[in-house]
Amino acid sequence: MTRSTxxxxxxxxxxxxxxxAAAAIALTVAEAALPSPLPGIKPGLANIxxxxxxxxxxxxxxxxxxxxxxxxxxxxxxQFLAPGFFLALSGALCSLSVLALAQHLPPRLFGPVSASVLxxxxxxxxxxxxxxxxxxxxxxxxxxxxxFATAALVFGTINGLVAARLLAIPVATPVPxxxxxKAGQ
Amino acid sequence: MKGTVPxxxxxxxxxxxxxxxxxxxxxxxPGDWLLLLAAAVSVAASYPLLWRxxxxxxxxxKRDGQLVTELALNLPRxxxxxxxxxxxxxEVQPGRARVVSDPGPxxxxxxxxxxxxxxxxxxxxxxxxxxQLSGRGGPNGYDTLNY
Numbered sequence: 001m002t003r004s005t006x007x008x009x010x011x012x013x014x015x016x017x018x019x020x021a022a023a024a025i026a027l028t029v030a031e032a033a034l035p036s037p038l039p040g041i042k043p044g045l046a047n048i049x050x051x052x053x054x055x056x057x058x059x060x061x062x063x064x065x066x067x068x069x070x071x072x073x074x075x076x077x078x079q080f081l082a083p084g085f086f087l088a089l090s091g092a093l094c095s096l097s098v099l100a101l102a103q104h105l106p107p108r109l110f111g112p113v114s115a116s117v118l119x120x121x122x123x124x125x126x127x128x129x130x131x132x133x134x135x136x137x138x139x140x141x142x143x144x145x146x147x148f149a150t151a152a153l154v155f156g157t158i159n160g161l162v163a164a165r166l167l168a169i170p171v172a173t174p175v176p177x178x179x180x181x182k183a184g185q
Numbered sequence: 186m187k188g189t190v191p192x193x194x195x196x197x198x199x200x201x202x203x204x205x206x207x208x209x210x211x212x213x214x215p216g217d218w219l220l221l222l223a224a225a226v227s228v229a230a231s232y233p234l235l236w237r238x239x240x241x242x243x244x245x246x247k248r249d250g251q252l253v254t255e256l257a258l259n260l261p262r263x264x265x266x267x268x269x270x271x272x273x274x275x276e277v278q279p280g281r282a283r284v285v286s287d288p289g290p291x292x293x294x295x296x297x298x299x300x301x302x303x304x305x306x307x308x309x310x311x312x313x314x315x316x317q318l319s320g321r322g323g324p325n326g327y328d329t330l331n332y
Binding site (some may be wrong): 027048052109150166183 | 221
């Protein structure tokens with residue numbers, strides 16, 4: 001086989017983002033297997049990863065991981081460009097924009113739980129807004145809002161606690177990115 | 186195993202199973218508690234605010250499609266309407282209304298019994314009289330004849 005002549009430069013950032021995105025996609029796929037009492041109500045476990053990445057590496061990395069998760073996750077599940085994909089995308093975009101603001105909250109008073117709950121509310125807000133505008137053009141969708149809001153509060157709190165706990169544990173042996181770069185070649 | 190689980194997830198699983206037990210309560214800062222409280226209050230408030238639509242608060246009586254009267258559903262009372270072939274008697278009680286008697290031959294609107302939900306309708310067709318409940322959703326919500 002002829003060796004490829006195309007060289008795509010891969011940075012340490014790319015490896016790190018890909019690793020976290022892979023973890024988020026794995027959680028998305030695992031979650032898709034869980035039964036749900038109502039379509040749209042899901043624990044959103046992949047958001048734990050987004051919160052950890054946000055706290056460790058900043059908003060840009062978190063946005064990459066979140067959007068890669070939505071696109072690649074939907075490809076794996078077979079939902080790409082289906083209505084569920086657009087709902088997930090609009091939820092992810094809304095929660096990312098809220099997280100962009102929430103990361104400026106004073107860290108002395110607010111931890112990952114606040115960010116998680118705010119992002120969860122933004123997520124259902126984005127989904128319901130898109131559903132109202134496109135899928136169910138009737139105000140009846142807002143009848144579901146209390147249920148979605150309750151789920152967002154519960155799962156947002158739990159995910160935030162898990163993320164806070166993971167962030168509270170110091171990373172024992174940080175993987176040197178240069179070593180990974182060599183291993184990847 | 187090492188090859189099949191993504192590195193990030195393996196790290197998360199290892200940390201979750203690790204010995205470094207951090208008490209859950211220390212993970213919440215004062216602002217978190219405040220935000221959780223505010224969120225819980227607004228979620229609890231959203232139930233009565235958004236789910237009131239099914240509660241009826243007025244009974245609307247029409248003859249030939251023309252509004253005859255609107256009755257508030259808070260005090261028990263009876264109301265008589267003269268229609269095309271006789272008198273229809275409507276009874277109102279707190280939160281519900283019904284057609285008590287009607288001169289029509291088949292008595293469909295009487296047999297419907299108490300109407301409780303917003304936009305529920307009883308139609309006494311031979312007498313040209315309708316009784317409809319209305320709620321906060323206004324007259325444009327779904328009615329009992331509409332899926």
